[in-house]
Amino acid sequence: MTRAARSDRILELIRGSGYMAIEDLAAHFRMTPQTIRADLNRLADAGRLVRHHGGASIPSSVINTSYALRRSEFATEKALIAQHLAQWLPDRCSLFLSLGTTTLAVAHALRARTALKVITNSLEAAQAMVAQPGIDVILLGGRVEGRNLGVSGTTTLAVVEQYRADLCLFSVGGIDPDGSLLEYHESEAAVVRRMMQRARRRVLVVDHSKFGRTASVRVGSISEISALATDRPPPPAMRRLLREHGIEVLTAMSREARDTR
Numbered sequence: 001m002t003r004a005a006r007s008d009r010i011l012e013l014i015r016g017s018g019y020m021a022i023e024d025l026a027a028h029f030r031m032t033p034q035t036i037r038a039d040l041n042r043l044a045d046a047g048r049l050v051r052h053h054g055g056a057s058i059p060s061s062v063i064n065t066s067y068a069l070r071r072s073e074f075a076t077e078k079a080l081i082a083q084h085l086a087q088w089l090p091d092r093c094s095l096f097l098s099l100g101t102t103t104l105a106v107a108h109a110l111r112a113r114t115a116l117k118v119i120t121n122s123l124e125a126a127q128a129m130v131a132q133p134g135i136d137v138i139l140l141g142g143r144v145e146g147r148n149l150g151v152s153g154t155t156t157l158a159v160v161e162q163y164r165a166d167l168c169l170f171s172v173g174g175i176d177p178d179g180s181l182l183e184y185h186e187s188e189a190a191v192v193r194r195m196m197q198r199a200r201r202r203v204l205v206v207d208h209s210k211f212g213r214t215a216s217v218r219v220g221s222i223s224e225i226s227a228l229a230t231d232r233p234p235p236p237a238m239r240r241l242l243r244e245h246g247i248e249v250l251t252a253m254s255r256e257a258r259d260t261r
Contacts, residue, residue, distance in 0.1 A: 001029075007039055014049060014058050021055040047212045074207045077231040078102045081205060082109035084252035085169070085229045091115055093166040096195040097125055099150040099188055100171035102205050104128070110135065119163050121151040121191055138163075143187075152187040160194045168199035171206055174213030179222035179241050182215035189217045201226040208232040222247070 001009075006029060013028065014020050025036045044051040049058055053073045081102060086109035089095075094117040097103055107125035110116060114134030120126055126139040142156030170192050174182040181204070183189040196202050202225045211234055222228075222241060227248040233239065234249070242249055 003039070007043055010036075010039060010043065010056075011048060011058070014056055019052070019055055019057040023054075025055075044209075050213065051209065074209060074231075075105075077207045078105040079109070080252040081207065081229050081231050082106040084250055085203070085205060086110050086113055088229075088250055089113065089116075089167070093117075094163075095119070095167040095169055096160075096163070096165045096199055097122065098168070098170035098192050098195060099148060100205075102171045102207060103169060106169060106205060117165075119160075119165060121156055123149040123151070140191075145187075150188060152185075152191050156191050157194050160191065160198055163198060165195075165199045166201065168195045168202045169205055170195060170202070172204065172210065172219055173215040175206065175211050175222065175238070176214065177212060177235075177237060179238075181219040181222060181224075182213075183217045183219050184215050186217050189219045192219050196220060196224065203227045203229055205229045208234075211235055211238055 010025060013025070022033050022036050022040070026033045029036065040049065040051055040056045043049045044056065049056045051073075053075075078101065082105035085106055092115040097107060097118050097120040099122050104122065104125050107118075107120070107122070107128040110118065110129055111132045116134070117136040117138070118125075118129055119138045119140065121140040121142070123139065123144065126137050129135045130137045140151050140156050140159045142151040142159070143153040144151055172181045172192070173184050176182060183192070204222075204225045204227070206228075208231055222238075223245045225247055227250060228234070228242060229250040229252070231252055233251055234242065
């Protein structure tokens, strides 16, 4: 079987089940996990599937992968981004911190800082920081979603209006090649938009898998952000767009990522 034919069959299998592990694909094709992993990486780079730790799924513009799965995938990269961003933040600043597994990693990294005021709609992020001396944590009120322990809704939007922060640190479900920032849930996107409006500077915090990924709800545009924090250089077209708008790029690359460039 040629590589192209194998790729088509991989996509067919994943479409049928929604998700497949590398081990299962390797057994099906009687090939090594390393070969299957390379196939999945090529298909992911082409935007035809979404890579996860240990497997892959088909992209969806309306349904995100599970919160538990997103917490584990690219965990090392998210931790690197968070540590780099925590060092970059200015002293004695106030910030909004949105929902997301990457921003949750930021919450953990912020425990090394002091003299911060953090306003968040993530129960997990608030819990991660609340015992740290020198960090004033404000948890926004509203409806709590069981799928990600996040707070959203009209009450949340009203409470955000009471604050004006130096920074908004936020993540999104995907970034379209035209620079649109995308999410899966209207209620969560609305809170992020309000946070962005109430902040003096806006920092988008995403791992490399979000570039080219699709979702159905538009949060805003890449032109609205002040800085981008990520783990690898963005695709060439996105780099040009970032330069056009004068957006600072904070890249926290792992040694493995540097070695494969």
